[in-house]
Amino acid sequence: MARPHPYTFAHVLVPQLANRRPGAVRRELADPALARELLHYMWEKAAEGLPPAEHVPPRGLRLHWHEVAGRAVALLHLPAPQASTEAHLAALVYDPESDDEDEVEDDAPAPAAAGSAPDDAPRPRYFLLEATLGRSTDEAGTPTVVGEWRGEHYRHLGPGPAGGRPDTAKAFLQALAQVLGPLPGAGVAFMRIVR
Template identity: 70%
Template sequence: MARPHPYNFVHVLLPQLVWRRPDAVRRELSDPALARDLLLYVWDKAGEDLAPADRVPPRGLRLSWHEVAGRVTALVHLPAPQSTTEAHFAALVYDEELGEEPDEADDDLPEARPRYFTLEATLGLSTDHGSPTVVGEWQGDYHHHLGRGPAGGRPDTAEAFLKVLASVLGPLPGADVPYMRIVRS
């Protein structure tokens, strides 16, 4: 059974925050100092109503930016999962191309919500090649499993997860984009 602290962070609080204030959260995540503060704040909120023994330290919690199939993608690195449904990573995928900022000129349009993906630990035997995972996507209140993910707990798990996302997303229509590249860490 998933520990409530990491579960609340990945599956409840982070997606709610990102979808409630998409442009503001994106701007905060774009600043390394603000990103760290925001992630730690949400992590603390996810555990504030839990008994001290149920709280999990944010060891490994950080953010890196990537381009995936032409889309700006914020990859949230999470503390190592200990149970099913706990995630290795969460990815916020913005439909704008790299370098394209949200249009602030038209305040009448709703803010574009990013797609929210997870790479979750799942049942199965861990091997020397890593632990089993599943790729998920949250769409509002609905969580969809998109199939098996890359082996978890390996040095190349993040890159392999981003490659899976690239194949799920496909290239932007009419865009001549590389398959995937790291923008900044």
């Protein structure tokens, strides 16, 4: 059974916030200091109401930006999963039309707060690489499944790359490239890692 702390973070809080405030969240995640602060704040929020024994340390929680199939991807590395449905990785995928951010003027209103009305930026797609039941070995890694949250609807997209390996993140990005497909007529590289 999934531990409530990491499950709530990956399956509830991240998609909720990214859908409620897509433009503001993207701007915050683009700034390394703000991204770290936001992710750790959300990690602590996911533990609220849980007994201290069920709190999971944020060991390994970090974010890297990539370009996959012509789209900007915020890849979240999560603490190692211990049960089925806990995630190894999560990805917020932003379509190119959401890249066109207007310059913010000095007298422009601040981004919406977490509980306020949604901003009008396009919502990202949200994917997870989850641990699943199956046989695992040190060499082959652990079995996974790729899933996607769309609003309140969740669907499995099929088996994912082996989890817990040094190449898991790269293999997950390649799986996302297959799911997303290239942008029509964009002529962009299928996958390019940006650091």
